[in-house]
Structures are given as C-alpha cells and as structure tokens.
Amino acid sequence: MGVTLKDVAEAAGVSITAVSKVLHGSGKSVRIAKETETAIREAAHRLQYVPNSVARSLRTSRTRTIGLVFENFGSLSEGPMYYVLMLDGVAQELFRNHYRLTILAEVSHKHVGGALSDGRMDGAIWCKLPMEEEVLAQLAQSRIPVVALNTEAPANPLLTYVSCDNEGGARLVVEHLYALGHRRVLYVMEIGEDDTPDATARLRGFRRACQEAGLPFSEDDIVFWDRDASQFADWWRSGPPHTGVFAWNERVAGAVLRRAHESGVHVPTDLSVVGFDSTPFCETTSPPLTAVRQPILEMxxxxxxxxxxxxxxxxDEPRVFTYPCTLDVRGSTAPTSMVRRTRRKPVETSNGPILDAERGHP
Amino acid sequence: MGVTLKDVAEAAGVSITAVSKVLHGSGKSVRIAKETETAIREAAHRLQYVPNSVARSLRTSRTRTIGLVFENFGSLSEGPMYYVLMLDGVAQELFRNHYRLTILAEVSHKHVGGALSDGRMDGAIWCKLPMEEEVLAQLAQSRIPVVALNTEAPANPLLTYVSCDNEGGARLVVEHLYALGHRRVLYVMEIGEDDTPDATARLRGFRRACQEAGLPFSEDDIVFWDRDASQFADWWRSGPPHTGVFAWNERVAGAVLRRAHESGVHVPTDLSVVGFDSTPFCETTSPPLTAVRQPILEMxxxxxxxxxxxxxxxxDEPRVFTYPCTLDVRGSTAPTSMVRRTRRKPVETSNGPILDAERGHP
DNA sequence: TATGATGGATAAAAGGTTTTATCAACCGCC
DNA sequence: GGCGGTTGATAAAACCTTTTATCCATCATA
Known part of the structure; x- marks a missing residue:
C-alpha cells in the first residue's frame, strides 16, 4: 500500500540500510557519500515516501505517544471545566515536544495493566486516579511510567502524583468568608463523590479551618447536592442560618447560584457563594463566581x-508534587454587612465575640 | 521486556501459531484440541501475557485508532465550547465501538499527507478544515479515509462532509428577530475568521434573509470584533440604530453581552443578542444566550x-451531510416593544411600512 | 489396500524499520 | 608486498504478530 524504504532503495539503486541512514539518521556506523545521499533524498521525495511509524515503533519500542486516562470521559462536555483544562495543558506540553496524545476512557480496572502495556504508548497520565490498592499496585508495576494528575496522594505513594493542596484551598475559603464576617458556612457536597480523596481533603480542610477559627461546624452544615437537589431544597426551605456556601466543586457552585436566583435570593447580598476550581466557567456565571484556583494548566x-x-x-522514586491553591475573588462573595435583613435573622452577631477572641488563628 | 507469544508458547510447550490462534482467534485453518487450548490459556494467564498492539498493527495494518485533527488545539479551553462538544461526540462514538482516539494538532499543511499516512491511525476526522485546494486534494488522496466535520462543503467536494446548515441557521436568527419586531440588526464578525467557509455561509444567510424580509442591510451593518473590540466600541459610541445583534459565534456573543453590561445597556430590554452555537456556555451567561443550535454531538x-x-x-463516493439548525431561544432576546426609549431613537418605526409590504417572505 | 477426509499442529513468510556486523576497495606506509 | 586505516556500502537479524501452506497421524470408505 504505502511506499516503503525498500521502494526508495530500489528507486535509488542502493540498499535499505543506506536509505534508512539518510532519511532518519539511524545506524551509527553507516557512512554515506554525498552524492548517494542526494540521490536517495531525490528518490524519496519523488516517491513521496512516508515512514511507517508502526514498524518503527515495533523496532524501537518507542511510540512517542502519551496516553491520557479519564475514568469517565463521557462527561467531558457536561462535567466540570477543569477536565478540559487538564486535557488542554497536557496536550499543549505534549505537542510542544512532538509527542502524540491518545485518550483512554472507561478502562476497566481489571484490564488496566493490559491497556497500558500493549505497546501503544510510552507513558500515561491518569486523571482522577481511583484509590483501590490493587489497581495502584498494578499501575506501579506497569511496563510504562504512569503519573497521577489531580488526585490527592496517599501516605505511601507508589506513583508520582501531581496535585493541588485541596486542604489548603478549602482553608482559603474559610479565611475569605471569615474576613467578610461570615460565621456560619454551609458545605455542599456532591452525591457519589464524597469518598474521593479530593473531596475528603477539601472537607477536612474546611472542618479544620472552621475549628481553628472557632466557627461552629457540625454535620448539619454539610448538605448533599443530589440529582433533584432535594436536600439542598430542604435546607433552603428551613430558613438556614448560613450566610455563606462553599460548594465542593465548580459545577455544584453554579447549580447553587442558579437555585438561589430562582428562589429570589440575591447573591452576594443575601448569600455568599464560593466554589472549588476557578475556570473560565466562573467568569460567565452571574454573578461571577468566587472560587479556589488550582494551577491546573501548569500541573x-x-x-x-x-x-x-x-x-x-x-x-525515579515516586514523588508527590503539591501545588498551592489561590482564591479568585469575584462577585459572588460580599461582606455580611451587606446582607439584607429581610429573609433571615442576622446570625453573624451571635458568634461575634467568640471570633474576636480567636482572631489570631487563621 | 514484555511477555510475547513466543514466551507463552514455550511455557505451554506448543507453537506460536497455536497460541495466536487460541488467544486471538487468528488463522482460519488452524485447529486446536480442547486440552491444548486450556493449557495455553493457563500459561498465558500465568505469565500475564499482553498482546503487543504495535506488532499486530504492523501485520494487519489496522490500528483501531481514529485521529481527530484540530487546526489549533491550543485554544481548547479558551476557544468556543463546541470544540469540546465535537471532541466529546467523536470520543463517545469511538469508545463505544472500541476504537481509540488520538488527537493531532498543528499539523502543518505541508506535512498533512505524512501525518495521516504514517500508519498510526485507520482514519481521521478533520475539524474546521481549511479551504486550500491543494490541501484538500492531498487529504482526498490520503492512504486513510478522512471526513470533514463542521466545515461548509465546497461545490464539488473531494471528501465526505458532515456540517450544519450555517446559512439556514443565520436565517432563523433573522426570522426570530424580525418576529420580535427588530428592523435593524448588526452582524458581529470576528477578525481573522471572516474568510472561513462557515463564517461566509452564515453571513450569506443573514444577508439573504434580510433581503427577503425587506430589511435594510449594508456594509455598515457588519462590524468586527477585534482584540480590543475597538470597532465595536466605535459602533456603540455612535449611538447605533440597531436593536438587535447577531454574533457570528458563541464566544463573540458572550463578549458582546459583557460589553453591553459594562456599558449599562440592558439585554434584552435595550438590545437583543443572538449567537451561533448553542452550548452549555449559553446557559451560564447572564442573561442566558439565545443561540443557533447545531446538533454537534450527533454530527x-x-x-x-x-x-x-x-x-x-x-x-464510498464523497457525500455531504448537512444537518438543520434550530434556534434555542433564551433570555437575551425580547420584543422591541420592550425597548426603553432612553438611549436610542426608536428606529423600528421608520422601516415599518416597507416591512409590512414584504411580510410574506420569511 | 489404496483413497480421501479430517483433526491437530507447526514452519515459515510477511509486514517495515533499525542496527550490528561484515565486506570491498582504496590509499599510504614501512 | 603485506599491514593498518578509512570510506562507502550492504546483508541479515531482530522486533512480535498473523496467516498460509504443509505435514503427520488417524480413521472411514470403497
């Protein structure tokens, strides 16, 4: 079908070896005369020779391709925007170095080793790694190197992790809201995500920061955003004492914003809302969403x-790279002094004294 | 490095052929006894054999991989959202059929043939194909089949195209705005995009629909959204007579919305705005953006x-599949009767009579 | 007892490249 | 005239799989 080295060699009246050497520089000890070289180049150009990467890969066992593994890719356009940012960042760096990108999705945990070891790629980046010990062990023993991206690292990592300081990010939120005068903050979790390492770390950070700031925090301050948002609706209907909401991710934060708008609750005057993952999406919401930024492109x-x-x-030895988070303050958060007293009682004064005593902490 | 058929064959005390037959069903005329088969399976499992796809591809010249070509991928997270939707749709269908997806970007036009013919993929989907005749000819002669996605087809297509009815989509916009009472509509183009087939088709549809509706339309009704939006600002400052804006794509429409908001112009009461490409993005803007929807996932x-x-x-013969567009009416368009008369003079009455005479057309 | 199926298995080629080892020719030099 | 060195080039193995052609029994049939 395609033009091969052999074809070029015949056309130029030389050996395959010579052509390979001239066209790809392969073979250290092979020497070619200037005239032969030009003849070969001419023939290759005339025949429109295109090297067969598959054959080359078989020989060299290098593909110059990196795999990007998504647990569930079907959600790319519906899911949170940082998936797109991850993809974008990885792709940019790969292309810049003349690597190719192939996307894997729905890799069953049983065949995880096979999918990575079939020779089609030189390495893999795993987004949102699951926690199962056995899977991790398999990955670590995989024939190709694997890096975990955007996943909280366990205590004794078998792989190299690149992640953000989820706990620290959550703390930033508490500090920000605290500084604005908020004294009761609701944490909105997502159903089905509550046992991921990232979600756990964020909640932990939130809890600890609240404790250290002397803010009250109980299980009642956590609510789940399920599909019909019924828990959230219940919370909302009961006339909640919270003046701030921290949504565990961008999408849920957007949903909270919309729900607030529908209920006639004005953000940020009635309620401050903060999300996790500051992306272009946060700039298009109304109001623009204050959110924790992890430098996802860089990561x-x-x-x-x-x-x-x-x-x-x-x-190399497995390492853990943790990137600090920052807070992008936008229009969805405001001082409690702006809270209209119409809808809820001003809870922020009740905790005022306690807070003053603890001010040093955060 | 890896376990090969040969290793399994030796372990099971049989030939490579037998192992290949049992494990991959290859070789029509090869027959294996039940006991031999179980022995082979056992050995393969014990050694954790993983077939080498590269070698297989070399032999069969099939990779079960499809390439998705983006002209400029660097903009995935910054660019319009429908790029993500295209990727998502392609990926879903590929994965459903156990194909792999590899992404190509910044393929130089000179090496276009090489990039597609190096054996790494069985076919390619080209997003936003350029128009250059020579490139198209190269693609058509490529060793692998290529389909153009989301690109207006030329008169005599060399490839199969899947695109939407850009012209019809633009007509929908005119009809919608016309029905709402708008009589002067501004077309906002993007710098650098104005000679793409899609942009041309949209503008053509817009022009024709205006003509047929008897709406005045001159070159003054086209403005470019350049990087600092200076043209748009000029237009805006001059107290434009338009009550409606049609932005050639989603992102520009979003920019117009933001600009309007900054200028204290209220959408939709002061101005109606319509965009092209209805995506999740359009639901998060404020107000939600009325936009032309092309069924991009399906496409x-x-x-x-x-x-x-x-x-x-x-x-097969090259074919052209054109999907009809629909209009997703959201909050950014409203009847002109709602226009507050504070900022501009009511131009819509001046064209009234002409329109009544031509009403039958759209 | 040939003949012909059939079941069970293998050898070997092919696919296109990289790379090592080998070879021929030539030159200069003792 | 034999030796070492250099230049220019090639043959052939290896990478791992698929697939065709071949082979050897065995067994039934005429």
Missing amino acids: AKHAARILFDTLDNGP | AKHAARILFDTLDNGP
Whole structure:
C-alpha cells in the first residue's frame, strides 16, 4: 500500500540500510557519500515516501505517544471545566515536544495493566486516579511510567502524583468568608463523590479551618447536592442560618447560584457563594463566581514533563508534587454587612465575640 | 521486556501459531484440541501475557485508532465550547465501538499527507478544515479515509462532509428577530475568521434573509470584533440604530453581552443578542444566550460512523451531510416593544411600512 | 489396500524499520 | 608486498504478530 524504504532503495539503486541512514539518521556506523545521499533524498521525495511509524515503533519500542486516562470521559462536555483544562495543558506540553496524545476512557480496572502495556504508548497520565490498592499496585508495576494528575496522594505513594493542596484551598475559603464576617458556612457536597480523596481533603480542610477559627461546624452544615437537589431544597426551605456556601466543586457552585436566583435570593447580598476550581466557567456565571484556583494548566504540563524525564533518564522514586491553591475573588462573595435583613435573622452577631477572641488563628 | 507469544508458547510447550490462534482467534485453518487450548490459556494467564498492539498493527495494518485533527488545539479551553462538544461526540462514538482516539494538532499543511499516512491511525476526522485546494486534494488522496466535520462543503467536494446548515441557521436568527419586531440588526464578525467557509455561509444567510424580509442591510451593518473590540466600541459610541445583534459565534456573543453590561445597556430590554452555537456556555451567561443550535454531538458521532463504514465496506463516493439548525431561544432576546426609549431613537418605526409590504417572505 | 477426509499442529513468510556486523576497495606506509 | 586505516556500502537479524501452506497421524470408505 504505502511506499516503503525498500521502494526508495530500489528507486535509488542502493540498499535499505543506506536509505534508512539518510532519511532518519539511524545506524551509527553507516557512512554515506554525498552524492548517494542526494540521490536517495531525490528518490524519496519523488516517491513521496512516508515512514511507517508502526514498524518503527515495533523496532524501537518507542511510540512517542502519551496516553491520557479519564475514568469517565463521557462527561467531558457536561462535567466540570477543569477536565478540559487538564486535557488542554497536557496536550499543549505534549505537542510542544512532538509527542502524540491518545485518550483512554472507561478502562476497566481489571484490564488496566493490559491497556497500558500493549505497546501503544510510552507513558500515561491518569486523571482522577481511583484509590483501590490493587489497581495502584498494578499501575506501579506497569511496563510504562504512569503519573497521577489531580488526585490527592496517599501516605505511601507508589506513583508520582501531581496535585493541588485541596486542604489548603478549602482553608482559603474559610479565611475569605471569615474576613467578610461570615460565621456560619454551609458545605455542599456532591452525591457519589464524597469518598474521593479530593473531596475528603477539601472537607477536612474546611472542618479544620472552621475549628481553628472557632466557627461552629457540625454535620448539619454539610448538605448533599443530589440529582433533584432535594436536600439542598430542604435546607433552603428551613430558613438556614448560613450566610455563606462553599460548594465542593465548580459545577455544584453554579447549580447553587442558579437555585438561589430562582428562589429570589440575591447573591452576594443575601448569600455568599464560593466554589472549588476557578475556570473560565466562573467568569460567565452571574454573578461571577468566587472560587479556589488550582494551577491546573501548569500541573498538567508538569505531569507531562515528568513523563518526558522518566522516558529520557529512567525511572525515579515516586514523588508527590503539591501545588498551592489561590482564591479568585469575584462577585459572588460580599461582606455580611451587606446582607439584607429581610429573609433571615442576622446570625453573624451571635458568634461575634467568640471570633474576636480567636482572631489570631487563621 | 514484555511477555510475547513466543514466551507463552514455550511455557505451554506448543507453537506460536497455536497460541495466536487460541488467544486471538487468528488463522482460519488452524485447529486446536480442547486440552491444548486450556493449557495455553493457563500459561498465558500465568505469565500475564499482553498482546503487543504495535506488532499486530504492523501485520494487519489496522490500528483501531481514529485521529481527530484540530487546526489549533491550543485554544481548547479558551476557544468556543463546541470544540469540546465535537471532541466529546467523536470520543463517545469511538469508545463505544472500541476504537481509540488520538488527537493531532498543528499539523502543518505541508506535512498533512505524512501525518495521516504514517500508519498510526485507520482514519481521521478533520475539524474546521481549511479551504486550500491543494490541501484538500492531498487529504482526498490520503492512504486513510478522512471526513470533514463542521466545515461548509465546497461545490464539488473531494471528501465526505458532515456540517450544519450555517446559512439556514443565520436565517432563523433573522426570522426570530424580525418576529420580535427588530428592523435593524448588526452582524458581529470576528477578525481573522471572516474568510472561513462557515463564517461566509452564515453571513450569506443573514444577508439573504434580510433581503427577503425587506430589511435594510449594508456594509455598515457588519462590524468586527477585534482584540480590543475597538470597532465595536466605535459602533456603540455612535449611538447605533440597531436593536438587535447577531454574533457570528458563541464566544463573540458572550463578549458582546459583557460589553453591553459594562456599558449599562440592558439585554434584552435595550438590545437583543443572538449567537451561533448553542452550548452549555449559553446557559451560564447572564442573561442566558439565545443561540443557533447545531446538533454537534450527533454530527460528531455521525462522522465517526462514516469512518467505521468506510473501513468495513470500502470507500464510498464523497457525500455531504448537512444537518438543520434550530434556534434555542433564551433570555437575551425580547420584543422591541420592550425597548426603553432612553438611549436610542426608536428606529423600528421608520422601516415599518416597507416591512409590512414584504411580510410574506420569511 | 489404496483413497480421501479430517483433526491437530507447526514452519515459515510477511509486514517495515533499525542496527550490528561484515565486506570491498582504496590509499599510504614501512 | 603485506599491514593498518578509512570510506562507502550492504546483508541479515531482530522486533512480535498473523496467516498460509504443509505435514503427520488417524480413521472411514470403497
């Protein structure tokens, strides 16, 4: 079907070896005369020779391709925007270094080893790694290097992790809301996500920051955003004492905003809302969403560079890279002094004294 | 490095052929006894054999991989959302059929043939195909089938196209705004995009629909959204007579919305805004954006299916599949009767009579 | 007892590249 | 005239799989 080295060799009246050497520089000890070289180049150009990467990969066992593994890709356009940002960051760095990107999705945990070891890629970046010990062990023993992106690392990591300081990010939220005068903050969790390492870390950070600030925090301050948002609706109907809401991710935060708007609750005057993951999406909501930013593009690029390094210089010990988060303050948060007293009683004064005593902490 | 057929064969005390037959069903005329088969399976499992897809691809010249080509991928997270939707649709259909997806970007036009013919993929989907004749000719002669997605087809297509009725979509906008009473509508173009087939088709549809409705339309009714939006600002400052704006794409429409908001112009009471490409993004703007919807997920899946068909049954004549557009009416458009007369003079009456005479058309 | 199926299995080629080892020719030099 | 060194080039193995052709029994049939 395609033009091969053999075809070029025949056309130029030389050996395959010579053509390979000239066109791809392969073979250290092979020497070619200037005239032969030009003849070969001419023939290759005339025949429109295109090297067969598959054959080359078979020989060199390098594909110059990196796999990006998503647990559930079907949600890319519906899911949170940072998935797109991860993809974007990884892709940019790969393309810049002339690597190719292939996307894997719905890799069954049983065949995880096979999917990564079939020779189609040189390395893999795993987004939102699951926690199952056995899966992790399999990945660590995989024939190709694997980096975990955007997943909280366990205590004794078997792989290299690139993640953000979820706990610290949650703390930023508490500090921000505290500084604005908020004294009761609701944490909105998502159903089905509550046992992921990231969600756990965020909630932990939130809890601890509240404790240290002397803010009351009980299980009643956690509510789940399920599909029909019934828990949230219940909470809302009961005339909640909270003046702030921290949504565990961007999408839920957007949903809270919309729900508030529908209920005639004005953000930020009636309620301050903060989300996790500051993305372009947060700029288009109304009001724009205050959110924790993890430098996801940078992180994604870093993950790719780690793979390059491993491929060039051999494997390294598993390491954990944790990126600090920052807070992008936008229009969805405001001082409690702005709260209209119409809908709820001004709870912020009741906790005032306690807070003054503890001010040093956060 | 990896376990090969040979290893399994030795472990089971049989030939490579036998193992290949049992594990992959290859070789029509090869027959294996039940006991031998179980022995082979046992050995394969014990050694954790993983077939080498690269070697297999070399032999069969099939990779079960489809390439998705983006002209400029770097903009995925910044660019319009329908890029993500295209990717999502293609990916879903590929994965459903156990194909793999690899992403190509920044394929230089000179090496376009090489990038597609190096054996790494069985087919390609090209998003936003350029128009250059020579490139198209190269693609058509490519070793693998190529389908153009989301690109207006030329008169004599060399490839199969899956696109939407851009012209009809633009007409929907005119009809919608006309029905709401708008009589002067501004078309907002994007710099650098104005010569793409899609943009041309949209503008053409807009022009024709205006003509047929008897709406005045001159070159003054087209304005470019450049980087600092200076043209748009000029237009705006001059106290434009338009009551409606049609932005050629989603992102520009969003920018117009924001600009209007900053200028204290209320959408939709002061101005109606319509965009092209109705995506999740349009639901998060304030107000939600009325926009033309092309069934992009369906189109993307269709493109993938065309490739499957070509790969299974051989090439077909180039065809053009044009999907009709619909209009998602959201909050950014309203009847002109709602226009507050404070900021601009009521231009809609001046054209009234002409319109009544031509009412039958749209 | 040939003949012909049939079941069970293997050898070997092919696919396109990389790379090592080998070879021929030539030159210069003792 | 034999030796070492250099230049220019090639043959052939290896990478791992698929697939065709071949082979050897065995067994039934004429």
